[in-house]
Amino acid sequence: MVLSSESLVESYTRTLDCVHCGLCLPHCPTHQVLGVEADSPRGRIYLMRALAEGRIEEPESIRPFLDRCLDCRACETACPSGVRYGEILEATRAELERAQPKRGIAAWLTRTLLWHVVANQRRLRLMFWLLRTSEVLGLRWLATKLRLMPASMAQIAPPVPPASERRPLRTGVHKPPPGTKLRDVRVALFTGCVMEPMFGRVNRATLTVLLANGFEVHIPESQRCCGALLVHAGQPDRARTLANENVRAFADDDIVLNNSAGCGCAMKEYDHLLGTADGKAFAAKCQDISEFLATEGLTATPAEQPIRVAYDDPCHLCHGQGVTRQPRELLQQVPGIDLVSPTKSDDCCGSAGIYNMLQPKLAAEIGRTKAAHLHECAPDMIVTGNPGCMMQIDSHMRRSGHNVPVRHPIELLLPPQ
Amino acid sequence: MTSPAKSPNLERDLAQLLGRDRVLCTRDALLAWECDGFTVHKSRPRAVVLPESTAEVQAVIKLLHSANVPFVPRGAGTCLSGGPTASGNAVIIDCARMRKVIKISTEDLFAVVQPGVVNLNLTTEVTPYGLHYAPDPSSQSVCTIGGNLAENSGGPHCFKYGMTTDHVLAATIVLPDGEVVHLGSTTGPRTPHGIDVLGLFCGSEGTFGIATEITVRLCRNQQEVRTMLASFDSMSAACRSVGKIISAGLVPAALEILDQATIRAVEASIYRAGYPENAAAVLLVELDGPHEVVVEDAAEIATIFVAHDALKVEEATDPKERKRLWKGRKGAFGAMGRIDTDLYVLDGVVPRTKLEEALEKITEIGQRHRVNLTNVFHAGDGNLHPNISFDGRDKEATARTIAAGHEILQLCMDLGGSITGEHGIGTEKLDHVSMMFEPEDLEVMARVRAVFNPDDLCNPGKVLPQRNACAEVSKWPQMVAKVLDVEDTPQEPESTS
Ligand SMILES: Cc1cc2nc3c(=O)[nH]c(=O)nc-3n(C[C@H](O)[C@H](O)[C@H](O)COP(=O)(O)OP(=O)(O)OC[C@H]3O[C@@H](n4cnc5c(N)ncnc54)[C@H](O)[C@@H]3O)c2cc1C
Ligand code: SF4
Ligand code: SF4
Numbered sequence: 001m002v003l004s005s006e007s008l009v010e011s012y013t014r015t016l017d018c019v020h021c022g023l024c025l026p027h028c029p030t031h032q033v034l035g036v037e038a039d040s041p042r043g044r045i046y047l048m049r050a051l052a053e054g055r056i057e058e059p060e061s062i063r064p065f066l067d068r069c070l071d072c073r074a075c076e077t078a079c080p081s082g083v084r085y086g087e088i089l090e091a092t093r094a095e096l097e098r099a100q101p102k103r104g105i106a107a108w109l110t111r112t113l114l115w116h117v118v119a120n121q122r123r124l125r126l127m128f129w130l131l132r133t134s135e136v137l138g139l140r141w142l143a144t145k146l147r148l149m150p151a152s153m154a155q156i157a158p159p160v161p162p163a164s165e166r167r168p169l170r171t172g173v174h175k176p177p178p179g180t181k182l183r184d185v186r187v188a189l190f191t192g193c194v195m196e197p198m199f200g201r202v203n204r205a206t207l208t209v210l211l212a213n214g215f216e217v218h219i220p221e222s223q224r225c226c227g228a229l230l231v232h233a234g235q236p237d238r239a240r241t242l243a244n245e246n247v248r249a250f251a252d253d254d255i256v257l258n259n260s261a262g263c264g265c266a267m268k269e270y271d272h273l274l275g276t277a278d279g280k281a282f283a284a285k286c287q288d289i290s291e292f293l294a295t296e297g298l299t300a301t302p303a304e305q306p307i308r309v310a311y312d313d314p315c316h317l318c319h320g321q322g323v324t325r326q327p328r329e330l331l332q333q334v335p336g337i338d339l340v341s342p343t344k345s346d347d348c349c350g351s352a353g354i355y356n357m358l359q360p361k362l363a364a365e366i367g368r369t370k371a372a373h374l375h376e377c378a379p380d381m382i383v384t385g386n387p388g389c390m391m392q393i394d395s396h397m398r399r400s401g402h403n404v405p406v407r408h409p410i411e412l413l414l415p416p417q
Numbered sequence: 418m419t420s421p422a423k424s425p426n427l428e429r430d431l432a433q434l435l436g437r438d439r440v441l442c443t444r445d446a447l448l449a450w451e452c453d454g455f456t457v458h459k460s461r462p463r464a465v466v467l468p469e470s471t472a473e474v475q476a477v478i479k480l481l482h483s484a485n486v487p488f489v490p491r492g493a494g495t496c497l498s499g500g501p502t503a504s505g506n507a508v509i510i511d512c513a514r515m516r517k518v519i520k521i522s523t524e525d526l527f528a529v530v531q532p533g534v535v536n537l538n539l540t541t542e543v544t545p546y547g548l549h550y551a552p553d554p555s556s557q558s559v560c561t562i563g564g565n566l567a568e569n570s571g572g573p574h575c576f577k578y579g580m581t582t583d584h585v586l587a588a589t590i591v592l593p594d595g596e597v598v599h600l601g602s603t604t605g606p607r608t609p610h611g612i613d614v615l616g617l618f619c620g621s622e623g624t625f626g627i628a629t630e631i632t633v634r635l636c637r638n639q640q641e642v643r644t645m646l647a648s649f650d651s652m653s654a655a656c657r658s659v660g661k662i663i664s665a666g667l668v669p670a671a672l673e674i675l676d677q678a679t680i681r682a683v684e685a686s687i688y689r690a691g692y693p694e695n696a697a698a699v700l701l702v703e704l705d706g707p708h709e710v711v712v713e714d715a716a717e718i719a720t721i722f723v724a725h726d727a728l729k730v731e732e733a734t735d736p737k738e739r740k741r742l743w744k745g746r747k748g749a750f751g752a753m754g755r756i757d758t759d760l761y762v763l764d765g766v767v768p769r770t771k772l773e774e775a776l777e778k779i780t781e782i783g784q785r786h787r788v789n790l791t792n793v794f795h796a797g798d799g800n801l802h803p804n805i806s807f808d809g810r811d812k813e814a815t816a817r818t819i820a821a822g823h824e825i826l827q828l829c830m831d832l833g834g835s836i837t838g839e840h841g842i843g844t845e846k847l848d849h850v851s852m853m854f855e856p857e858d859l860e861v862m863a864r865v866r867a868v869f870n871p872d873d874l875c876n877p878g879k880v881l882p883q884r885n886a887c888a889e890v891s892k893w894p895q896m897v898a899k900v901l902d903v904e905d906t907p908q909e910p911e912s913t914s
Contacts (some may be wrong), residue, residue, distance in 0.1 A: 019754035020456050022495045022559045026535060035467060035513030035533070036441065037494065043449035056445045065446055080686040081754025 008052060011091035015049035017083045018042065024075035024083075029348045029366045030068050038065040041075035041085055048092045059096055066093060068362060070355055071232050072348035073319035086320070087272060090231055097234030168196050169203055171221035176211045181299055183214035187292070188253035190246075190267070192260045193225035195387050202387070202408040206259045206289055209413045212300040213293070222249040226258075227273075228266030229353045236273060243270050247282045256282070259289045259410055261386035262353060265320035288317060289410055290385065294326035298333055303416040306336035310379035311409070312370075312393065313346040314386035327385060327409045334412050343373045349384075351392035367396035375402050382406045427484055428464055431508075434476050439467040439514070450509055453496040454750075456759055456809060457819065458844045462489070462503035467514045471589055471597060471629040474510065478627070479595035481508060487874045490623040492533065492564030495556040497762045498843030500568065500622045504878035510627060512563050518542055519630065525604050526635045527586055532563025532628050539633070548635040551578040554839070555747050563628050569620030571839035573671035573746070574703070576797035578636065580839070582619040589630035590618065593875035603632050617865060622841050623876040625869040639705035642670075643715055644739040647727040648696035652676060652792075655698035656772040658725040659796040662702070663769065665721070667714055671703040672797035673746050679793045679804075680745070682755050688748025690741050696728055700796070701746055703739075749793045750804070756789060759809035761818050762802055764840035765829030769799040778828055779803050786821035788814075800838035801829070827852065842880045850882055 024041040025031050031040035038047060047062045056062055066089065075085050101107070169191060176182060187210060191203050210217050224246055227239030247270070250256050258264045264286060266273075271283040311328055318324045324346070331339050350356060350366030370393060374382055382393055382404055394406040432440045441447065442464040451459045463486070468474045481488050488508045491501035503509050515531035518539065522528070523546045530539060536557040540549045553572035554560055560570070566588065571580045578584075587601030600615040601607045607615060618625050649655045655674050662669065675683070680692045680699060692699050702718060704711045715732065722730050733739045753760045767775040776792060779801070783790030789806040803825055807818040826836045826849050836842075836849045850859065863881050 016758040017754050019751060019758075019760045020452065020454055021751040021754070021760075022454070022493055022556065023748065023751050025493060025559050026537075035511070035516070037465075037511070037513075038441070038446045038449040042494075046449050047446065050445075050448050055448065058445055061443045061445045065449075077687065080683075080688045080748035080751030082686060083754070 008091050008095050011088040012049065012052035014084050014088045015045050015052065017081050018045045018049075018079075019081055020046070021080070023080060024078045027074040027078040027347075029070060029072065029074070029350070030362065033362060033365050034068075036065075038062070039068055041079075041083075044069060045083065045085065045088060048088055051092065060100060063096060066096070068359055070315070070348050070350070070352035070366075072315035072352055074315060074346065074348060077319045077346070086269075090234075090236070093232070093234035094236045095234075167200060169200075169207060169219055171219045174207060174211060174217045174219070176214050176216065180212060181214050182216075183296070183299070185255070185296070186216040186218060186253070187255045187257050188218040188220060188250050190223060190226070190250075190256055190258040190260075190263060190286075191219060192258065192263050192387070195260050195263075199387050199390065199408065202259055202410060205408070205411045205414055206257075209293070209300070209410055209415075210257075210289075212415045213296070214299055215296075218253055220249040220253075224249070226263040226266045228262050231266060231269075231273065232353050239266075240274060243267075243274055243279065243282075246270075247274075247278045250282065250285065254285060255287060255292065256285045257287055257289050257292055259385065259408060261288065261314035261317035261320065262388060264288045265316035268321060288321060288323050288326070288385065290317075290327040290330055291321075291323055293413070294329050298330070298413065300415040302334045302413045304335040305381075305412055307380035308338040308340060308378065309334075309381045309383055309412070310340050310342050310374055310377050311345065312342060312349070312374065312382060312384040312389065314384055314389045315346070315348045315352070317385055318346045327383075330413060331383065331409055337412070340377045340379060342377045342379075345373075347373075349389050349392045349396070351386075351388035353388060356388075356392060363392070364396075367392050368400065371396035371400045371402070374404075375400065379404055383409045383412060385409050427480075427486060427508075430480055430484075431464065431466055431477065434480065435466055435468060435473060439469075441465040441467075450491070450494070450503065450511075453494045453499060453501050453843075454762065455497050455499045455502075455843065455845050457761065457815065458499040458502055460502050460504050462509040463506045465509045465511050467511050469514050471591065474515075474591045474627055474629050475595050475597055477510060478591050478593065482594050482872070482874060485872070485874070487877050489876045490532075490563070490567065490627045492561035492567075493535070493556075493559045495560045496564065496568060496843060497764065497840040498837070498845040500841055500843040500876070500879060501564075502844065504844065504876075507877065512561060512627075515563075515629065516561075521546075521635075523548065523635075526637070527603060527632050528635055529603075529630060529632045530562050532566070532631055533561050536560050536562060536565060543635055547638045549638055550584070550633060551575075551636045552581045552584055555750065558747075562631050562633065566619055566628055566631055567621060567623045568839065568841045571795070571798070571800070573673050573701075573795060575839075576672060576795065577668055577670045577705075582616060584634045585615065585619060585631060586634055587632040588615055588618065588628045590626045590628050592626040593870045593872065597629075601632070618869075620841070621866070621869075622843060622880050624866055624880055626875060639707075641708045641711045641734065642703065642705045642739065643711050643732060643734045644742045645702045645704070645715060645718060645722075645733075646692070646699055646731040646742050647702070647722040648693045648699045648729045649725065649727055650697050652698045652776055653773045654725045654727075655700045656776065656796065658700060658721050658727075659772070660770065661721045661725070662718055663797070665717065667717065669702045669714070669718075669797065670705045671701065672795070673701040674792070674794055674796045675699050675701070675746065675749060676792040678756075678791040679749050679752075682752040682791070683745040683749055685755055686748060686752040688744050688752055690743075690745030692745050693729055701742060746793070753791065753804050753806055756791070757806035757808055759807050759815075761805040761807065761822055762840065763804070763822050763825055764837045765801050765803070765826050765834060766836075766838040767799045767801060767829050767832045767834035769797070771832045771834075772796065772799060772801075775801060775828065775832055775834075779825055782821055782824045782828065786817045786824070788818050788821045790821070795838070798838060799834065823849070844879060847879075847882050850880075 028041050037043040050056050224242045227242040230239040267286045268283050270279040349370040350363035356363035390406050397404050428442045447461050451461045489503045491509050491511045512533035515533040517531045520529040553574050554570045565581045569581050587603045590598050677697050704714050791804045794801045805818045807814045
């Protein structure tokens with residue numbers, strides 16, 4: 001295998017930042033479960049460095065270890081040497097995929113799903129319509145059988161919401177309702193691919209909260225999927241296509257908000273992905289909804305919630321974007337709330353994009369641990385700011401017999417009806 | 418050392434014992450285990466196995482012993498002297514999945530753990546009972562109790578509370594021929610009568626067998642803990658105040674010094690602790706005990722700081738603030754990665770009264786060899802950790818690094834100290850052992866080891882130089898020659914498939 005690509009040379013240089021101290025090990029979910037050095041950040045970095053140095057004879061043989069990585073970035077937060085693990089991993093995955101695209105039905109399905117369905121709103125809607133229809137007809141198992149939905153996803157995905165909740169938000173400019181104190185700031189909203197059909201209510205809540213707090217909201221029609229899943233799957237070229245379209249779609253906006261940690265993290269990394277001035281400028285415009293609202297301050301008091309709420313940090317928010325304080329600050333402003341922090345709230349839940357479909361066993365083990373930690377603090381509700389995490393946590397709470405609603409933080413910021 | 422016998426089906430036999438998931442023999446992936454924190458010495462293992470119980474370790478060792486295949490125990494691989502590196506195509510017996518806390522006795526104050534239990538996790542587990550496990554290497558969030566036992570590890574608080582050996586009560590050991598023995602006693606002193614064989618095992622660096630269950634002492638948390646941080650505009654002022662604190666009869670729980678380069682690296686990292694970056698050195702002091710005593714001692718120490726022209730003194734009793742002050746110290750090694758690609762952590766000891774002199778000479782040695790040298794150390798014990806940052810891909814720079822290290826260790830001995838305080842000999846200091854011990858001393862050690870490990874199958878090539886080579890005190894460490902030479906490539910393992 002020839003490893004000549006520029007990004008790989010750069011990622012190789014990044015591997016040299018690792019001094020092999022091991023301080024990242026206890027923070028790595030896969031190492032916690034497996035206890036295998038090659039499944040730890042230190043070990044993976046070592047293997048990726050060896051690969052770049054030409055010391056790996058059969059690159060395919062180290063791939064399973066890299067595939068098992070959640071790309072959760074907990075190791076980056078823990079690393080005193082400042083190793084940029086995500087960049088190394090993504091460049092290496094891309095190179096491996098380029099040199100030898102994965103074969104097999106699962107790989108094909110992944111590629112097809114990611115590019116032809118997830119990244120295509122119309123087809124994605126169609127898939128969700130099919131799923132919903134089959135569910136209504138009691139045919140969820142058939143959907144699984146027909147591979148409309150992989151078995152592992154069937155366990156994770158909560159029931160597809162009814163059409164009324166899946167309806168996309170109207171594109172264009174939304175103005176705050178009359179009587180609202182205007183803030184003289186216009187923001188753009190990135191609506192995301194899965195968030196729309198699966199958690200339409202979150203997007204609706206986001207819009208409502210922004211409007212109620214006096215912000216004008218622009219929802220560009222031509223926006224696309226952020227491309228994060230493609231980057232994780234080692235397909236940066238396709239991700240770049242999407243990224244460039246998003247750069248254009250939001251060209252007229254100064255502030256681009258999102259409510260999905262995974263997308264937000266990926267978009268803040270367009271700088272690195274695209275390597276262009278446009279990419280850099282776009283990345284600088286992106287903010288998580290919680291970052292923005294915490295800085296601007298709430299003017300519309302949220303509705304009262306006299307309940308115990310556990311906040312769980314999505315990896316791509318806390319490790320990927322360093323945002324931990326803001327969501328908590330905002331939630332504290334909900335009247336009556338008893339906000340608690342579960343043990344290891346910044347540990348991955350095992351969702352990690354489509355990881356729970358690709359590595360169901362490991363994801364389930366990680367999910368179980370997460371559910372146990374959450375259950376410990378006896379919450380009435382769990383909140384977390386990423387659709388994948390919401391599904392995974394919900395599924396594992398249900399599977400371990402705890403019926404606790406899982407919500408997005410923004411849903412608790414809705415003003416009284 | 419005996420050469421590994423040809424046994425093409427070894428991997429298959431191992432898989433039969435543990436299941437295929439817990440036997441790793443993908444040749445390329447095995448590179449991940451080829452070194453510990455001492456990255457200069459690399460050697461790929463033949464296979465890695467992950468047993469989960471004493472019985473499994475025993476079965477694996479019996480198999481390897483009968484096949485005459487060498488093996489190496491491994492914990493978290495944070496050793497800094499090459500201890501868990503698999504010389505001679507050995508099989509690594511990795512204890513990472515032996516991580517159960519088997520028993521906690523809050524009344525008799527002990528815990529029985531499997532060797533792969535992470536040091537800090539044990540303390541976390543017993544915190545609700547107001548207890549902790551005292552030895553606290555800076556790697557405590559990662560390193561294992563098994564590794565600590567094998568290295569007789571120390572840590573900042575060992576100045577007051579003693580090293581690992583002072584906290585290990587009993588252990589179940591699988592000897593290198595597969596026999597299982599129980600050493601020490603769980604309650605009371607380790608060996609009330611008889612020979613303290615477990616004492617010999619402590620610090621044997623994985624060459625006497627594999628510990629599979631370890632009973633350690635738990636300590637009660639002190640009523641009050643106070644952390645003080647003083648910064649100075651010269652290293653010698655920091656060292657002199659340490660001398661003064663100790664000669665005044667005070668016994669802090671910890672006395673740690675970081676130099677300016679270390680402070681700056683730490684402050685640039687996520688372990689940033691708010692150390693003043695203009696200071697030439699910071700001194701971290703921890704006091705613990707009954708409230709009145711701590712308050713009184715803190716006042717006395719503050720006076721000593723003032724008398725030594727401290728630039729700034731901070732004090733914290735709040736756990737969160739204390740954690741912040743410690744954070745920089747704990748992340749110091751890792752933060753060095755910001756300086757260069759590789760790090761050589763030295764571990765020499767000098768009499769406390771010679772700290773200043775030693776540091777001056779070390780700086781001089783560093784300059785002469787043109788290496789990037791920083792210092793962070795356990796000042797209370799005179800245990801120095803000069804860190805040399807270098808680019809391991811540059812053979813010449815690596816050779817200079819090792820040569821400088823060699824001279825520093827020589828210096829420690831000349832000043833009446835030792836070549837290691839806590840990181841062990843491993844392969845790193847094989848060249849230096851003969852500088853420290855007479856041939857007769859080494860012969861006794863070799864004979865003791867032969868009792869435990871007669872066939873030299875358990876962690877071969879560590880701690881003691883080859884017999885007969887002892888007398889040869891080399892001026893220039895052989896390690897340099899090895900590095901400048903082609904790196905020793907591990908033998909081809911037999912493929913299984
Ligand atoms: C950032 C950093 C800071 C450090 N700070 C300190 C410090 O303050 N004080 C200090 O003393 N050390 C320190 N060290 C060194 C290291 O952490 C210790 O030597 C530690 O005890 C090694 O534990 P481990 O679990 O990583 O063992 P490993 O590195 O895996 O192995 C160490 C040795 O123990 C043997 N071994 C492992 N498990 C067993 C077992 N079950 N039975 C028998 N033998 C076994 C191995 O063969 C090897 O020889 C530091 C290292 C790093 C990277
Ligand atoms: S913490 Fe950073 S430097 Fe240390 S082993 Fe992990 S990645 Fe490498
Ligand atoms: S990204 Fe997450 S799973 Fe991957 S190595 Fe880092 S901590 Fe482990």
